[in-house]
Amino acid sequence: MNYSTLKKTAALSFASLLVAGMASAQTDSTKTGSAKLFGGIGQYNTFSIGASVGVTSALVPFSINSTNKFKASLGYGVSLRQQLSHTFSLQLDYLGGKIKGTDKAGTNKYGFTDFETTYNAGSLSGVFNIASVSFLHRENAVNFYGSAGLGLDFYKPKSYTRAVDGLVYPPYPKTVKELYAPVGVGVKFKLSDALALNFGYTISFVQGYNFQGFKTYPHQNRYSYSYGGLEYTFGPSSKKNLEWVNPVAQMYDELYDAALRAEVEALKGRVTNVETAVNDLKKDSDGDGVADQFDKCPGTAAGSVVDGSGCVIVFPKPAADSVVAKPTAYSNIQFEFDSSVLRTSSYPVLDATSADLRASGKGVEVDGFASSEGTAAHNMSLSKDRANSVKTYLVNSGVDAKKVKIKGYGETMPIADNSTEEGRVLNRRVQFKQK
Template structure:
């Protein structure tokens, strides 16, 4: 097979792949537009992470190369196709972005149809091998018309290292020369393409890439200050790597995925169950608040249902019966000055019931100018030392009250006797209560 036949075969193969890819994509689009099968329903969750998908794929490509590039200054001006090929490994990092590692190889053939150019050469042939890392951006990755994307448009840009060797270059006089060594230069591939989904595991890629070489001698002759470049028009197949149970992230439609998750049967059952529980709670709360007789006590706690309106009830909903006033209690007893002041167990805090006696005592001391000794006592619980200090604290509490009410502090003397000098039996609770006291001694 000669070289011309090889190029024709490659072109025919690419055309065949394009027809097959478009037919499969159209069939798949029609299928997804008319019916939704269980295999097309996403089992992945919207925020479930990238691990839910297959993200790696490997691709092969073949196509034609040429030294002519649109919208640029070219060293030759006649289209002359040659063979290019490539292998790629790609990882999809999101719905719209992936990283791709490429190996590219082939030949570039340039020719000047007018027989000369500004560099003094008419033709060149260069072979190359190159590797590059590129970012690939899905320009259109979401279809609002179909559940699964079938056609993706993408752009790419990257940076790599190219090893090339000009096999021959011819000047205007017909002299031909060639490089004996391979040249190594950085290059930047920039391209665009379209991808057709043939199945969940196979895709057809068609694309066009311009490779900008940093050097000035890709054609063999120097083209300074114009850097060199060449194009690669290709078709190829891409194969998904990973479990068959996972989707390829490249073809996932986030809109359809959110719809599927929202209408997932299990999720809807959970929502309905939750609504039922909320209804039960609302009913229980309504029952707790129900008050049939309007007395302010819920029926569940009302022990006296049917209370007449306007009745004053207790916490159980029963009417409170107020006793008639006792005329014998109409006149409050007058507090007697200098009566004993009682205290709670292990406490030196004055009771409010002691205030009337203290007020009467204060009034008498202020009006008469008498002096008084305030003696504190305690019951027998605890140690003798503790009770001694407690009795002094109780006496000081009484003195503080008297002084704050206007009695001259110099006329009030304080003593503590602890648990000594009890006036009742400390072996009984009644006796101990009586012994927790302060007594007044008038002078």
Template sequence: MKNFTFKKAAVLSLFSIMFAGVASAQTDSTKMMSTSSSETGTAKVFGGIGQYNTFSIGVNAGITDGLVPFAINATNKFKVDLGYGAYLRQQLSHTFSLQLDYFGGKVHGIDKAGTSKFGMTEYKTDYNSVALSGVFDIASVSFLHRKNSVNFYGSAGVGVDFYKVKSYTAEDGTIIADPYGSTINRKVFAPVGLGVKFKLTDAVALNFGYTVNFVQGYSFAGPSTYPNFSHYSYTHGGLEFTLGSKSKKNIEWVNPVAMMYDELYDAALRQEVEVLKGRVGNVETAVSDLKKDADGDGVADQFDKCPGTPAGSVVDGSGCVIVFPKPDTIAATPKGTAYSNIQFEFDSSVLRTSSYPVLDATSADLRASGKGVEVDGFASSEGTAAHNIALSKDRANSVKTYLVNSGVDAKKVKVKGFGETMPIADNSTEDGRVLNRRVQFKQK
């Protein structure tokens, strides 16, 4: 009796200390919920779990009982005894952790008079167990508060329960002490629980929980309870201590929603966004300038070398009017006269149909006389010198191809390209440039 009184006193003392801590934690929680300062430290979103402390240890004590809600119980009267436990936990994310538990203690069941279900009216059992559980935090991710000081959780796991029935009382009042002798039953069991934590400091939390242990056996209460598995409850409170560097925060108390908000509104990031906005604005302005075409000739004002051209004018790439050659500006030789200059369009080596009579007359003379000829290609001054050299050679080759196809011996025709050198007219005017786009013959 004295021993039991001591147990009750110890349990009540522990709970008194814990409830005092709860009051302190709730006050601290109110203060923390009302502040807008950041609790993210140096951690970054998607920065990895290494930014946080993830290991913790805990100790607890409380009361055990054979009564479990929503189940067929071996006894029906509330009769408590002492339980205790310890655990090691690793948080794997903001909301999930793995926990290795040790539980120990006694379970005392008793029936009200005349209500026995399984052939006994009272039992006493000692137990020790180990289990691995998954713990699911319910309030870590919050859209309501920047900081959390209260966290609810649920847990479920599996383990091995080692229990020994110390005694049980038969229906006729016979007390059967140590019914199984020195036998210690070893059964698989499943602990399922709910709880709440209160943050006292960054490293210490107050933990209250209720766990139901479902034992895969029928003898926990002494006589067989078949077909109903044995079970008992453990209501407990205790302290949890975070392990790791003081410079890191416990991931369980970090709100990732607040982290994302803070990272989004980071001063350096906002400044970078403003710089990007400025760059986008400059690009938009440049694009708008490129679209400006005051005279409507299709060449942007930035590149128009001849602004103000009349509407409907045909212009070149620099915005200047293209003046097509008139018949009287071409070499003053009768049409179809052999060896007359061959004219070309701007940046083209394609023969005009108007050049065919001259080429036919030249071919006829070369075939009749057996003479040779040098075909020299030229270009106007638009474009680079290298481009114009290549263009002039292409023009000369076009003429040679025509002559050879008409029967002239290819060995009698040599080709040279002189580019924009040796102009025959002024390259500063379009009329002059038209005349310089030519092929001329040099007889041998």
């Protein structure tokens, strides 16, 4: 493919892309589609083709240049790109054209005053969107980007010296092949969701010393390409172009999605129902310490002593002329339903038991028991806790801890019928076994 054919091909591609972009611009670019924030890349259009034309130059900023006068030439390019995320894409590039250079004063820095090089280059680059998220606009309309890549540059240089006897050419009859690294920056303007206007500047660093047709060692060659062009993104109009999607706006839309908000409100209602049910379980209308759902005797008078089912415990009244007996040591200690907390009414028996143990120096075994409600494993644990409560009281009152042993028997060895509440009350106990 000669230089003239390349120019015609680039021009035809550019014109075709412009027509396609104008047609695309007629479509609705405000569709949001059904893309979800973490729904994957398949929700978007990601493949793009671009064409560009521009000006090439042998003069590169911040570099040691082989010639000193700007001499513009035509450059052109075609690209194929896939957007892999909001901020990163991979791009294949073809660049072609001519590079010209001249020393305005004829200084012959490297032995020649002028050169002209025809080149065709291909590379793979990573493109980084610098401003892919906008906090000021719902839809991005301008993207700044940077790129860097690596490829092969096929070029045919020639150089000459301005002299009275004509042109002097170096021996470069064949095309030279070298590695090169294109590095660039640019800005892209959104014309529609599928079409963008692109302006950029790229410096190509050639891994060689003869791009200008004369040896420039130890300074490697480089040239620049300033361009403008169009880029078209393929795909159905129902999908958004990933490059222009603003993830901040997308997240906002998802949070305020009607279906999601309805689901949140439904969840709030379920939580409220659970809280109401829990409060109902804890409700104790008569204040006797037994929840309504377990209270078999609702409406007991305030201050009444009740058992685990909420019924008043009736104690026989002593005769008027009787003498109240002193609490008997080692009597059984009774407990409330599913509780290992000592009743205050147990303190006199425990105090008498403590006094006898401290005076006699004897040991004692404290055996805990439970009624038959609940599982056997739970009742076994509860009976041990009850025995421990009694031991703790005795030890705190001065009894040697080594003299007090505990055992739990759970719901085994009942002393009353577990099928009646009166029997179950008696079975919730601790017994003493003197040693």
